[in-house]
Structure formats: C-alpha cells, structure tokens
Amino acid sequence: MFHEPAAPSQKDPAGPYKMRLGIWMFVFYSLFYASFVFINLLSPLSMAKIVFAGLNLATVYGFGLIVVALAEALVYDWLCRQKEAHFARMEESEDIQ
Amino acid sequence: MAIVVFLIFVVFVVGLSLYLGNKTKTASGYYAAGGQIHWGVNGIAFAGDYLSAASFLGICGLIATVGYDGFLYSIGYLAGWIVALFVVAEPLKRMGKYTFTDAIDANYNSNGIKLMAAISTLVVSVCYLIPQMVGAGTLVEPLLGIPHAWGVVMVGAIVITIVATAGMASTTYVQFMKGGLLVIFSTVLVGAVVIRGLSTQPDQDGQVPFYEYTQLTATQAGAEITVDEAGWAVLEQQEVNGGLRFVKLSRDGTESWWSVAEDAGILTLHETQSVVDKADGAWINGALASATNQLRQVGNLEKIRGESDVETGSLSLFEFLATLTDKDTVVQSWKTANFVNGDGEKVTVYYAKRVTGDKLMRPGLKFKVEGTWLERLDFLSLMLALFLGTAALPHILIRYYTVPNPASARKSTIVAIAAIGFFYVLTLFMGLGAMVNGVLNPADSNMAAPLLARSFGELLFAIISAIAFATILGTVSGLIVAASGAIAHDLFDRYLKIEMDDKQKVRAGKVSAFVIGGIAILLGILFKGVNVTFLVGLAFAVAASANLPAITMLLFWKKTTAKGIAASITVGIVASLGLIAFSPELYAIYGLNPLHAPVPLSNPGIISIPLSFITLVVVSLLTPKAEEVAVLA
Structure with missing residues (x-):
C-alpha cells in the first residue's frame, strides 16, 4: 500500500486549460516581480520617490506585489472553477443522454 | 505570568x-x-x-x-x-x-x-x-x-x-x-x-526610562586624541574594517568605548555599548555582567520630520509609514563591530548609525543596489x-x-x-x-x-x-x-x-x-x-x-x-x-x-x-x- 496515493485523484478534463492559464498568470507575475528587481538594480534612487500618500515607490510597489499575488490567485481560482463546472455539466448531460 | x-x-x-x-x-x-x-x-x-x-x-x-x-x-x-x-x-x-x-x-x-x-x-x-x-x-x-x-x-x-x-x-x-x-x-x-x-524619546509607556547617549567633542593632534571636557582620559584607539574608529575612554575608573566621527575638522565622540571578554567574565559597558548590568535596549528616532523632542500620538497606518519615509526623519540604527583590544581581549562594540527616512525606506542599507556589479x-x-x-x-x-x-x-x-x-x-x-x-x-x-x-x-x-x-x-x-x-x-x-x-x-x-x-x-x-x-x-x-x-x-x-x-x-x-x-x-x-x-x-x-x-x-x-x-x- 505504500505506493498508493494518499488520496486517489480522478481524471481532470480541465487540467490542460488550468495548466495553460497558470503559465500565463505566472509569466505576468514574473514580469511584474522582475520589473521591481530591475528598477532597484538600474535606478535605485527612483525607489525613494514619493508616489502615494507620503509613501515611496519601494513601499507601494512592495505592497503591490503582495496584493497583486492575491488578486491573481483569486482570478485564477475563479476561472478554474468556471472551467471545472463547465466540464462537470458536460459530463452530466452525456450521462443523461 | x-x-x-x-x-x-x-x-x-x-x-x-x-x-x-x-x-x-x-x-x-x-x-x-x-x-x-x-x-x-x-x-x-x-x-x-x-x-x-x-x-x-x-x-x-x-x-x-x-x-x-x-x-x-x-x-x-x-x-x-x-x-x-x-x-x-x-x-x-x-x-x-x-x-x-x-x-x-x-x-x-x-x-x-x-x-x-x-x-x-x-x-x-x-x-x-x-x-x-x-x-x-x-x-x-x-x-x-x-x-x-x-x-x-x-x-x-x-x-x-x-x-x-x-x-x-x-x-x-x-x-x-x-x-x-x-x-x-x-x-x-x-x-x-x-x-x-512615534516619539524621539521612547520609554515603553513609562516602563523603561529613555537613555540619552552622550556626545563629546575632541581634538586630534597627529595620532593623539584629547577629549575637550576635563576628566576624560583616552586609553586606546582602534580602527576596524571600513575605516570605523573607536576610542577607549576612562573616567572615574570606568572604561568605555566611543565611536569617532569627523565632520569639517571637528571630532565628535559618540557613546556606545560594549562587551569585553575578560579573564573573569564578560564586562558590559565597563562593569562585570550581572542580572542588573545587561546591554541596554536600543533604537529610537533622533528627529521626526526634522524636529527633535516630539511625540506624534496616534497615527494611521499610512501616516506611520509616511513619517518614517520622510527625508528629514532620522533613525538611530544600531550596528556591531568586533576587534581585539591592546590587552588581547575580544571587544564587541554596539554603536548607533544615523539614517534618514528616505534611505531607510528603500533598498540599500543591507543590499548594496548602488554598489559594485558583484554586490548588485x-x-x-x-x-x-x-x-x-x-x-x-x-x-x-x-x-x-x-x-x-x-x-x-x-x-x-x-x-x-x-x-x-x-x-x-x-x-x-x-x-x-x-x-x-x-x-x-x-x-x-x-x-x-x-x-x-x-x-x-x-x-x-x-x-x-x-x-x-x-x-x-x-x-x-x-x-x-x-x-x-x-x-x-x-x-x-x-x-x-x-x-x-x-x-x-x-x-x-x-x-x-x-x-x-x-x-x-x-x-x-x-x-x-x-x-x-x-x-x-x-x-x-x-x-x-x-x-x-x-x-x-x-x-x-x-x-x-x-x-x-x-x-x-x-x-x-x-x-x-x-x-x-x-x-x-x-x-x-x-x-x-x-x-x-x-x-x-x-x-x-x-x-x-x-x-x-x-x-x-x-x-x-x-x-x-x-x-x-x-x-x-
């Protein structure tokens, strides 16, 4: 029994869609993150510029990276659930026929 | 409790x-x-x-x-x-x-x-x-x-x-x-x-009195440093990595280490905290370590938006960060230096470094993003x-x-x-x-x-x-x-x-x-x-x-x-x-x-x-x- 999955997983027809979506969202976030790193490296003083409510670019961008991560995660989950529900409905209608 | x-x-x-x-x-x-x-x-x-x-x-x-x-x-x-x-x-x-x-x-x-x-x-x-x-x-x-x-x-x-x-x-x-x-x-x-x-003299709501670190002016003639105020004797000088200078002073039989800063030819000595490993144990700030003689807690604002002796009272989350980001806010950030003194004893000095808000709140104090390509x-x-x-x-x-x-x-x-x-x-x-x-x-x-x-x-x-x-x-x-x-x-x-x-x-x-x-x-x-x-x-x-x-x-x-x-x-x-x-x-x-x-x-x-x-x-x-x-x- 030691090589059995801890919990058996079923076939997932939405899998390829979720994988493609995940990669695109990963690429988007990676670019956002890379921009932050490269601004620090190439133009570090611009991070000290005050941009919002007395806060500088470093603070606002830093918080932005955290907030955008959560926003992307929620959008990803919503889209995945839509697709999973779509396939579930299709499966149900096939069963009825 | x-x-x-x-x-x-x-x-x-x-x-x-x-x-x-x-x-x-x-x-x-x-x-x-x-x-x-x-x-x-x-x-x-x-x-x-x-x-x-x-x-x-x-x-x-x-x-x-x-x-x-x-x-x-x-x-x-x-x-x-x-x-x-x-x-x-x-x-x-x-x-x-x-x-x-x-x-x-x-x-x-x-x-x-x-x-x-x-x-x-x-x-x-x-x-x-x-x-x-x-x-x-x-x-x-x-x-x-x-x-x-x-x-x-x-x-x-x-x-x-x-x-x-x-x-x-x-x-x-x-x-x-x-x-x-x-x-x-x-x-x-x-x-x-x-x-x-925020306060320039934080006292933990009255629990721990704020400790004001002393500054002294000094004069340098050749390699010799003399403290301007009477009663202080310079016992030793040390220079460590990066050109940091420290002097050991003595007054009324108590020895202490001070960091040396030079600005426009004027020498200022800043009080530090120190631990010296002696034969009879660790000496903290010039006295043997004990339950009552430990390192003092540190960290405070020297200026808030350019003003000393200020207490802001309650702040919003944004105001808190904005005040610390201000270029006229100055923080005392504490650093460590290690060296061996003239008696062959290991000395650890904790000294305050003044940092303005605009530098504190962007990368650069630890990661040298403005440094060499290797540091970047x-x-x-x-x-x-x-x-x-x-x-x-x-x-x-x-x-x-x-x-x-x-x-x-x-x-x-x-x-x-x-x-x-x-x-x-x-x-x-x-x-x-x-x-x-x-x-x-x-x-x-x-x-x-x-x-x-x-x-x-x-x-x-x-x-x-x-x-x-x-x-x-x-x-x-x-x-x-x-x-x-x-x-x-x-x-x-x-x-x-x-x-x-x-x-x-x-x-x-x-x-x-x-x-x-x-x-x-x-x-x-x-x-x-x-x-x-x-x-x-x-x-x-x-x-x-x-x-x-x-x-x-x-x-x-x-x-x-x-x-x-x-x-x-x-x-x-x-x-x-x-x-x-x-x-x-x-x-x-x-x-x-x-x-x-x-x-x-x-x-x-x-x-x-x-x-x-x-x-x-x-x-x-x-x-x-x-x-x-x-x-x-």
Missing part, C-alpha cells in the same frame, strides 16, 4: 499531538494525514508552516536593523507562492503519494531519482531546520531565563515527541492553530504600535532564490498530499497566499515599530517582535512569545516529518527495498525523526546569533537549485529523463552548498576574514539554479528516453 501563559500553550500543543497520535496507525496517516484535511484548514496550516521563525523573528529583526531591505524577504517569500500555485500545486498533487521523491519519480521508477531526491529533501530540511533551532534558543533565553543551548535542546525534545507520536495530522492541526493565532496577534501588535505613535548580482541572486525556492521546499510540497484532490490543493494555496500576504504586510510595521520604540537587543536582532510586544505589557509578550515558540515547534515538526519521510519511505522502502510491514514503516519514520531532531539540536547550538532569515534565505537557494529544475522540467519538457533529473538534483545540491560554504557570510561565521572568501557572492542562486537547469537539459539530451527504457528492460 509570561512563563505561565507560555507553558499552558506548550502543554496544550503537546497534548493535542498526543491525542491525535493515538489515531495515527497507518503510513498514510503518519505522512499525509490520510489525505483528508479540509482545504481551508490546510491553507492556514500552509501559512503556519511557512511563517516560521524566519518570518516572524528573522524578518522583523532584519527590518528593525536594516529597514526596507528586511522587507525584501517578505516580498520574495510571498512571490514564491505564485510559482507554487500556478506551476506546481495541482500537477504535483496528481502525481504524488507521500513525499517529494514520490512525485518526481512517479513516471520513472528510477533508483537514481529516489536516492538523489531523498538526499535533497534531507539537505534542504536540515538547512531549514538550523534557523528554526537558532530562533528557538533565542526566544527561550529571555523568556525562561535559560541558556541558548538548553532552549534548543528543549525545542528539539518537544518536537521529537510531537512528530514521533503523531506525524502529519498533529503537525497540520498545530500549524492551523498557530498560523491563525500568529496573524491575529500580529494584527493586535501592529494596532498597538500605530496607536502609540548578490541582490539579484537573493531575489531569484526567494522567488523560486518556495515551490521547492519539501515540507511545503508534502502538505499538498494532505488534501483530498487537486482542486483542494489549489484552494488551500490561495488561502495560504491571503494569510501569508497579510502577515507580510504586518512585518513591515512590526519591524519598524521595534526599530524606533527603544526595545531592541543590540546583540540579537531575532528578538525584535517579542521585545516590541513586551513594551506593551507582559501579557502580550507572553502570548506573542508562546506563538513564536509554537511557530518554531510547528515548522520543525513539518520539516522533521519531511526528512523522516525521505529516510524511512524514500531510502529504506523505495531505494533499498527493505521489507517492512506498515507498522514497521511508521516506526522507521519515528526513529528517523529522532535522529534528525538530534542533528538539528547540534546545528542550532553551533549557529547561535546568526540572523535566522539570512539562514532561511540560504535554505531557499539550496531548494531552488536542487529541486525546482526537476519539478518544472518534469512537468513541462517531455524529453526530461530520469538521469537528467538525478544529475540536476546532484549538481544543484553540490553547487549551492559549495558556493555557500565558501561565501563571505560563512567565512565570517567560521571566524575568518570575509574578504578572503573565494566566492564573492553571499547568495548562490544566480549560479546554482541555472547550472542545475542546464545539467538537466544536457544530461536528458544525452540519455534519451528510448535508451532508458531499453536499459530498464
């Missing part, structure tokens, strides 16, 4: 483990909590696992000493979850059974992968265990008044009991409880910080390792096997991102709060958050310390489960194919947990005093180098072969550990001159991660799959 609250919490955690332990009889229960944990619970438990000593103690401590640069760890650690969510979560859940090795070996059944993945899990877990144990010793020292080493032994013993009794189920529920409490009470602490506001490369290397390390940490990956299906894996990751992201925003307020409220222990930045809590009363200190301790217990438990799984499941059962029934397998896991716990205790004692977040950053680099290329290429490149994966893991481990071992930071820990380190980078990721990827691609192309099948046949 602090001790009572602390002990109640610890007894509750251990009791919960023993209770759940009675329910764990199978290998599936021990390593993966039967795969039946709810995604919401698992998500908070993820946060519990992830918000380790490094996050709570280390990041707050780093922010308290180097400002925004410490917050970069928060940003990088959180960004890493994006890789986990979008690239790893669901596919890994589909492929895996109990351990990281199971997942990457699922399509190959290769002995090379089993061996190397198990070794990788062990290495990364031990690298991650060291800072947790260091944090444990640091925390217990002031709370229970016992030496650092005994604190480490205590944590080790409790964790071994927890893991050896119940495995993943108890670890999950302990992490769930602790993750939730950590976020709630950190929010309370941040609320208290902004309600108190080091920063890039760190940010790369933090981003890619999360999705390659074995104790995080095994949590995907505790939920019933891939959708639950995804949802629990999202809950984790929400909880962890919120907590990381709080770290900036807690770290800065500790920096300016006169609560820091200049000798150990790791205690910043608990000491900040103590400035608001013993109850909050007790609760925060108990949660921090549980943080360490939980994370260490998770790491030991992952490492014991690597030994008992991956090495004994799968690689060496030792015949064991289900009970024997669980027993093998528990014995492994005991051995790894012992190793962790030893390393925790050896690495005393090193910032725990720095150490975790290194664990991330090892994980990202050893495991991430294997995970991602396996999922997205069809030509990946078993030999390619095994070679990539080997190169990733050897390269990252080798680069760390010969880095400037480790040279400093060995007691050698960091400038003599053969590797100029402190963070190895920028070299070791691409090297591991390249190895996987080259070896896979040289050993095509058809050939492997033929060999297996």
Whole structure:
C-alpha cells in the first residue's frame, strides 16, 4: 500500500486549460516581480520617490506585489472553477443522454 | 505570568499531538494525514508552516536593523507562492503519494531519482531546520531565563515527541492553530504600535526610562586624541574594517568605548555599548555582567520630520509609514563591530548609525543596489532564490498530499497566499515599530517582535512569545516529518527495498525523526546569533537549485529523463552548498576574514539554479528516453 496515493485523484478534463492559464498568470507575475528587481538594480534612487500618500515607490510597489499575488490567485481560482463546472455539466448531460 | 501563559500553550500543543497520535496507525496517516484535511484548514496550516521563525523573528529583526531591505524577504517569500500555485500545486498533487521523491519519480521508477531526491529533501530540511533551532534558543533565553543551548535542546525534545507520536495530522492541526493565532496577534501588535505613535524619546509607556547617549567633542593632534571636557582620559584607539574608529575612554575608573566621527575638522565622540571578554567574565559597558548590568535596549528616532523632542500620538497606518519615509526623519540604527583590544581581549562594540527616512525606506542599507556589479548580482541572486525556492521546499510540497484532490490543493494555496500576504504586510510595521520604540537587543536582532510586544505589557509578550515558540515547534515538526519521510519511505522502502510491514514503516519514520531532531539540536547550538532569515534565505537557494529544475522540467519538457533529473538534483545540491560554504557570510561565521572568501557572492542562486537547469537539459539530451527504457528492460 505504500505506493498508493494518499488520496486517489480522478481524471481532470480541465487540467490542460488550468495548466495553460497558470503559465500565463505566472509569466505576468514574473514580469511584474522582475520589473521591481530591475528598477532597484538600474535606478535605485527612483525607489525613494514619493508616489502615494507620503509613501515611496519601494513601499507601494512592495505592497503591490503582495496584493497583486492575491488578486491573481483569486482570478485564477475563479476561472478554474468556471472551467471545472463547465466540464462537470458536460459530463452530466452525456450521462443523461 | 509570561512563563505561565507560555507553558499552558506548550502543554496544550503537546497534548493535542498526543491525542491525535493515538489515531495515527497507518503510513498514510503518519505522512499525509490520510489525505483528508479540509482545504481551508490546510491553507492556514500552509501559512503556519511557512511563517516560521524566519518570518516572524528573522524578518522583523532584519527590518528593525536594516529597514526596507528586511522587507525584501517578505516580498520574495510571498512571490514564491505564485510559482507554487500556478506551476506546481495541482500537477504535483496528481502525481504524488507521500513525499517529494514520490512525485518526481512517479513516471520513472528510477533508483537514481529516489536516492538523489531523498538526499535533497534531507539537505534542504536540515538547512531549514538550523534557523528554526537558532530562533528557538533565542526566544527561550529571555523568556525562561535559560541558556541558548538548553532552549534548543528543549525545542528539539518537544518536537521529537510531537512528530514521533503523531506525524502529519498533529503537525497540520498545530500549524492551523498557530498560523491563525500568529496573524491575529500580529494584527493586535501592529494596532498597538500605530496607536502609540512615534516619539524621539521612547520609554515603553513609562516602563523603561529613555537613555540619552552622550556626545563629546575632541581634538586630534597627529595620532593623539584629547577629549575637550576635563576628566576624560583616552586609553586606546582602534580602527576596524571600513575605516570605523573607536576610542577607549576612562573616567572615574570606568572604561568605555566611543565611536569617532569627523565632520569639517571637528571630532565628535559618540557613546556606545560594549562587551569585553575578560579573564573573569564578560564586562558590559565597563562593569562585570550581572542580572542588573545587561546591554541596554536600543533604537529610537533622533528627529521626526526634522524636529527633535516630539511625540506624534496616534497615527494611521499610512501616516506611520509616511513619517518614517520622510527625508528629514532620522533613525538611530544600531550596528556591531568586533576587534581585539591592546590587552588581547575580544571587544564587541554596539554603536548607533544615523539614517534618514528616505534611505531607510528603500533598498540599500543591507543590499548594496548602488554598489559594485558583484554586490548588485548578490541582490539579484537573493531575489531569484526567494522567488523560486518556495515551490521547492519539501515540507511545503508534502502538505499538498494532505488534501483530498487537486482542486483542494489549489484552494488551500490561495488561502495560504491571503494569510501569508497579510502577515507580510504586518512585518513591515512590526519591524519598524521595534526599530524606533527603544526595545531592541543590540546583540540579537531575532528578538525584535517579542521585545516590541513586551513594551506593551507582559501579557502580550507572553502570548506573542508562546506563538513564536509554537511557530518554531510547528515548522520543525513539518520539516522533521519531511526528512523522516525521505529516510524511512524514500531510502529504506523505495531505494533499498527493505521489507517492512506498515507498522514497521511508521516506526522507521519515528526513529528517523529522532535522529534528525538530534542533528538539528547540534546545528542550532553551533549557529547561535546568526540572523535566522539570512539562514532561511540560504535554505531557499539550496531548494531552488536542487529541486525546482526537476519539478518544472518534469512537468513541462517531455524529453526530461530520469538521469537528467538525478544529475540536476546532484549538481544543484553540490553547487549551492559549495558556493555557500565558501561565501563571505560563512567565512565570517567560521571566524575568518570575509574578504578572503573565494566566492564573492553571499547568495548562490544566480549560479546554482541555472547550472542545475542546464545539467538537466544536457544530461536528458544525452540519455534519451528510448535508451532508458531499453536499459530498464
């Protein structure tokens, strides 16, 4: 029994869609993150510029990276659930026929 | 009271483990909590696992000493979850059974992968265990008044009991409880910080009188320095790395060390704190160390928006940060210098450095983003390792096997991102709060958050310390489960194919947990005093180098072969550990001159991660799959 999955997983027809979506969202976030790193490296003083409510670019961008991560995660989950529900409905209608 | 609250919490955690332990009889229960944990619970438990000593103690401590640069760890650690969510979560859940090795070996059944993945899990877990144990010793020292080493032994013993009794189920529920409490009470602490506001003379709400450090003017004639005020005698001068100058002064028979600053030909001497190792023990600030003579707590604002002697009263969250960001706000940030004095005694001097708000609140105090190309490369290397390390940490990956299906894996990751992201925003307020409220222990930045809590009363200190301790217990438990799984499941059962029934397998896991716990205790004692977040950053680099290329290429490149994966893991481990071992930071820990380190980078990721990827691609192309099948046949 030691090589059995801890919990058996079923076939997932939405899998390829979720994988493609995940990669695109990963690429988007990676670019956002890379921009932050490269601004620090190439133009570090611009991070000290005050941009919002007395806060500088470093603070606002830093918080932005955290907030955008959560926003992307929620959008990803919503889209995945839509697709999973779509396939579930299709499966149900096939069963009825 | 602090001790009572602390002990109640610890007894509750251990009791919960023993209770759940009675329910764990199978290998599936021990390593993966039967795969039946709810995604919401698992998500908070993820946060519990992830918000380790490094996050709570280390990041707050780093922010308290180097400002925004410490917050970069928060940003990088959180960004890493994006890789986990979008690239790893669901596919890994589909492929895996109990351990990281199971997942990457699922399509190959290769002995090379089993061996190397198990070794990788062990290495990364031990690298991650060291800072947790260091944090444990640091925390217990002031709370229970016992030496650092005994604190480490205590944590080790409790964790071994927890893991050896119940495995993943108890670890999950302990992490769930602790993750939730950590976020709630950190929010309370941040609320208290902004309600108190900022002051140039913080006195911890009247508990600890503000100490005003003295300044003296002096005159230099040739090499000789004379203090202008009568009664002071200059006994000795020292110059250390980077041109820092210190003088030893004597007055009324008391000796003290002062930092020397020169501005427009005028010499100013600033009072410091010092520890001198003499034959009869440590001398602190000119007198033998005792219960009443300890290092003073430090950290305050010298000016708030250009004005001295100011108290702001309550501030909003934005006002708090904006005030500290102001270019006319000046913070006293405390640094350390070590040297040997004229009598051959080791001297540690803690001195204040004045930093303006605009420099404090952007990268640059620790990571020299305006420095040489090598210093910039080091920063890039760190940010790369933090981003890619999360999705390659074995104790995080095994949590995907505790939920019933891939959708639950995804949802629990999202809950984790929400909880962890919120907590990381709080770290900036807690770290800065500790920096300016006169609560820091200049000798150990790791205690910043608990000491900040103590400035608001013993109850909050007790609760925060108990949660921090549980943080360490939980994370260490998770790491030991992952490492014991690597030994008992991956090495004994799968690689060496030792015949064991289900009970024997669980027993093998528990014995492994005991051995790894012992190793962790030893390393925790050896690495005393090193910032725990720095150490975790290194664990991330090892994980990202050893495991991430294997995970991602396996999922997205069809030509990946078993030999390619095994070679990539080997190169990733050897390269990252080798680069760390010969880095400037480790040279400093060995007691050698960091400038003599053969590797100029402190963070190895920028070299070791691409090297591991390249190895996987080259070896896979040289050993095509058809050939492997033929060999297996």
